[in-house]
Amino acid sequence: MAGFSKKLLEKINMGIKISCLVLAAGLSSRMTIGHKLLLKVKSLTIIEKTIKNLYKSNIDSFFIILGHQSNLFSKVLKNFKIPLIINDSYQEGISSSIKKGISLIDHKSNGVMICLADMPKITSKTYN
Numbered sequence: 001m002a003g004f005s006k007k008l009l010e011k012i013n014m015g016i017k018i019s020c021l022v023l024a025a026g027l028s029s030r031m032t033i034g035h036k037l038l039l040k041v042k043s044l045t046i047i048e049k050t051i052k053n054l055y056k057s058n059i060d061s062f063f064i065i066l067g068h069q070s071n072l073f074s075k076v077l078k079n080f081k082i083p084l085i086i087n088d089s090y091q092e093g094i095s096s097s098i099k100k101g102i103s104l105i106d107h108k109s110n111g112v113m114i115c116l117a118d119m120p121k122i123t124s125k126t127y128n
């Protein structure tokens with residue numbers, strides 16, 4: 001919110017609870033060298049970097065929606081304290097992951113941010 005002071009933004013955000021769905025259930029079918037979310041950039045996989053950026057933001061709760069190759073992601077993400085949700089209907093498309101995640105969001109949340117797991121360059125500042 002450009003133009004607003006930090007103090008005013010804190011007052012606006014006071015009492016607002018935002019949940020986040022990180023969508024990571026896709027097939028990564030266009031990537032021929034492996035699942036793109038598991039590719040490393042420096043020392044982290046793409047999904048790890050995305051999650052670290054989200055952790056630094058003001059989001060209150062997270063869910064990672066997995067589908068294709070969920071067993072591999074479970075191993076990579078074991079050190080994060082984020083619920084991993086398996087979408088068995090991931091082949092039906094992205095909306096099936098959104099529906100699965102929305103059904104699990106805390107009813108006290110005022111809003112939901114839907115994030116794609118393959119966006120490691122989005123900073124916490126942008127998320128906020």
